[in-house]
Amino acid sequence: MSHFKTIEVADYYEQSRFERIKQFAANKPTPFVVIDTAIVAEQYDEMTKYFPFAHIYYAVKANPGAPILQLLQQKQANFDIASIYELDAVLAHGVSCDRVSFxxxxxxxxxxxxxxxxxxxxxxxxxxxxxxxxxxxxxxxxxxxxxxxxxxxxxxxxxxxxxxxxxxxxxxxxxxxxxxxxxxxxxxxxxxxxxxxxxxxxxxxxxxxxxxxxxxxxxxxxxxxxxxxxxxxxxxxxxxxxxxxxxxxxxxxxxxxxxxxxxxxxxxxGRSLISNAGVLVSEVVLISHKSNAANERWVFADVGKFSGLIETLDEAIKFPIVTDKQGPLGACVIAGPTCDSADIMYEHYRYGLPQDLAIGDRMYWLTTGAYTTTYSAVCFNGFPPLKDYYL
Missing domain, CATH: 3.20.20.10 (Alanine racemase)
Structure with missing residues (x-):
């Protein structure tokens, strides 16, 4: 169906890097996000290249993962802090307070x-x-x-x-x-x-x-x-x-x-340094229709608004999604697993996912390094916070 936006991994990641992430993720239970720290380093270096006179203060709220803080500490970055808890996290990596802004x-x-x-x-x-x-x-x-x-x-x-x-x-x-x-x-x-x-x-x-x-x-x-x-x-x-x-x-x-x-x-x-480095891996829990005559599928994933995808609120941030299936695309609504009717990521913007997508298949949400782990609820419906891994 040509009116759907075709998503090519190569537009977002080097294929070898994406395959490395997939290989790392292969046997791990979903959902989780994988951050390629080499991409974070490249993004930071690009920022300093194009703004050589500027002082870079990483917005810790985007992703306070210890490997990211350690990487940016080694690069002599500064840190934009939003709370005493973020300050504790940053100082634990040896950052001096003259490199911190509240x-x-x-x-x-x-x-x-x-x-x-x-x-x-x-x-x-x-x-x-x-x-x-x-x-x-x-x-x-x-x-x-x-x-x-x-x-x-x-x-x-x-x-x-x-x-x-x-x-x-x-x-x-x-x-x-x-x-x-x-x-x-x-x-x-x-x-x-x-x-x-x-x-x-x-x-x-x-x-x-x-x-x-x-x-x-x-x-x-x-x-x-x-x-x-x-x-x-x-x-x-x-x-x-x-x-x-x-x-x-x-x-x-x-x-x-x-x-x-x-x-x-x-x-x-924050976002520009971290987002492009992340891939969120989820699994299809259910595929259903709302009437016998409906062509549109509802695709329910094991990740949703309350497990890291809150920026899909009002469908503001539209993440690229790819799967391992290669068949023709069909219209779908994409929703999360919780018993809250607000847990629908995309309903008005029509995503096209492969028509042969099946329960148990994996969905790879690209550009998800920022504002996913930090927005993940602690235990809504008992689901644990989004797991994160760093390569």
Missing amino acids: GNTIKKRKDVEAFYERGVRLFASDSEADIRMLAEAAPGSRVYVRILTADNDTADWPLSRKFGCQAEMAYDLLVLAQSLGLTPYGISFHVGSQQRDIGAWQIAINQVANLFARLKADAGIELAMINMGGGFPANYLDKTQALARYADEIISYLHQAFPNKLPEIILEP
Whole structure:
């Protein structure tokens, strides 16, 4: 059926690498995800190649697997931390606290105190209450304020509304930070995860440049840093442009906005470093129809929204799926194994899976290295968290 998108493994992985993963996975009970750490290393090296002047802070929330943290520690990466638990995980690998940023704008005082006691001096914020708490719990620290960016509906997984504040408030917060003894250090933004529109960075960078200029002219505050967050995409069902293209345009935007000298630039990649390195292996549990006349099959896998695939919510992230069957494709709904009716991954977007797909066959979900293990429930319906392996 030609209207279905044909998925070729070669568009996402070198065939030899995929076969290595399949061989490793052959006798292991599903579901689980396999991460090829060599791909993570390559993705990190590519980021440093195209943004040689930037400080790379890995977004630990994407995948806190010990082999990944160890690899990035050895590469002298920095780390964007969202909780005290992530800090503990990172410090266990010998990371020094001057390579850590507490990037969550929502945080408890006791956690800030713990970060400060251990030597962390770089904190994100977006509210007056948080700035005042930081001044008391982390005195003298460097603070950067996150701003709301323009509409980022062009991102597959938008991050607007919950985090950040309007530019006018950011101005006031940085002035307040200085008055309370903190160091007003910079501005951060996030254009949305899996952002396909490179122009989104231009809009945000121009907002930041305006704030830099106003704070210097009106308040005598010279900011030093821009944290541009993440947003760089991975290759899901619809492939994206190469990182080199993103870098060329974003660097051009930066030089246009800051023609004399660039501020310190921080990038916080998570998805773009890890997703392409992962393959989630699942098994078909059931194939059924909802009426005697229905042509459309329901394919139930042993993995679902509650075992790592929450980013299929609203069918936002569309993972490439391949099987060992080679026959003609047919329409299907793809759902998970739990007794929750929300556990349907793809119903409106029509995936085509081989018509001869059978119960017990394996489904390989490509580009699943990020936000799968960390989103997996502990024991919904008694199912254990998604198992992870690292090659």
